[in-house]
Amino acid sequence: SQQGEEDPQALSIxxxxxxxxNCSYKTSIxxxxxxxxxxxxxxxxxxxxxxxxxxxxxxxxxxxxxTSKKSSSLLITASRAADTASYFCATAVNNAxxxxxxxxxxxxxxxx
Amino acid sequence: xxxVSQHPSRVICKSGTSVKIECRSLDFQATTMFWYxxxxxxxxxxxxxxxxxxxxxxxxxxxxxxxxxxxxxxTLSTLTVTSAHPEDSSFYxxxxxxxxxxxxxxxxxLTVV
Numbered sequence: 636s637q638q639g640e641e642d643p644q645a646l647s648i649x650x651x652x653x654x655x656x657n658c659s660y661k662t663s664i665x666x667x668x669x670x671x672x673x674x675x676x677x678x679x680x681x682x683x684x685x686x687x688x689x690x691x692x693x694x695x696x697x698x699x700x701x702t703s704k705k706s707s708s709l710l711i712t713a714s715r716a717a718d719t720a721s722y723f724c725a726t727a728v729n730n731a732x733x734x735x736x737x738x739x740x741x742x743x744x745x746x747x
Numbered sequence: 748x749x750x751v752s753q754h755p756s757r758v759i760c761k762s763g764t765s766v767k768i769e770c771r772s773l774d775f776q777a778t779t780m781f782w783y784x785x786x787x788x789x790x791x792x793x794x795x796x797x798x799x800x801x802x803x804x805x806x807x808x809x810x811x812x813x814x815x816x817x818x819x820x821x822t823l824s825t826l827t828v829t830s831a832h833p834e835d836s837s838f839y840x841x842x843x844x845x846x847x848x849x850x851x852x853x854x855x856x857l858t859v860v
Contacts, residue, residue, distance in 0.1 A: 668849075677753075677840060677853040678791075723790060733844030734781060737791045 641724060641738040649746050654711045656741040658724030659704075665732040667700055669709050671720045672740075678723070681709075716747040749775045751843045753852025760831055760859055768826045768855045770841030776821035777843035782814075785838040785854075797824040831859040
């Protein structure tokens with residue numbers, strides 16, 4: 636079953652704008668990860684944030700985690716047309732931290 | 748990061764036949780691998796956990812006799828879709844655990860005609 640819900644389900648922005656995607660989950664987690672998937676392709680790992688972390692940055696990506704609210708957000712700054720893809724949050728629910736449950740995903744379109 | 752190779756990337760098969768998908772961890776050993784399925788415009792759903800040397804653990808609603816999983820070595824897990832039907836057409840993707848992270852294969856697009 637899906638653990639996480641993401642919103643929005645779809646997001647359309649202009650190049651240069653920021654894109655924010657939110658993810659909520661239901662149970663305790665070891666870590667939360669964000670992935671990107673281009674249409675019909677495999678997953679690209681973007682960033683992992685552990686349950687004892689609150690914020691993490693990687694290039695134009697900023698991820699926050701609020702374990703009290705069981706929510707996370709992914710911010711992509713200065714978006715580019717190449718950022719067009721589906722973005723999924725995934726929570727690790729086993730002790731090893733590698734068994735993932737995915738959110739519903741956000742389809743992002745960045746218009747040039 | 749660690750590399751997981753999945754093969755084939757695309758396969759088209761006739762209804763009623765079986766298809767085998769391989770998932771290999773190339774530079775690390777994985778006692779546990781995971782198989783996911785993704786229908787068009789949907790998210791990934793965990794199908795089963797593949798355990799090296801023992802039986803796979805299937806998620807609720809996944810038929811173990813239809814989706815045969817074999818994890819005979821620490822670097823290879825296979826998923827066989829038996830007696831495939833058009834409704835089995837989907838994107839199948841595996842992951843292998845290394846330490847506390849999961850590394851994904853490239854996925855397999857299965858089309859059953």
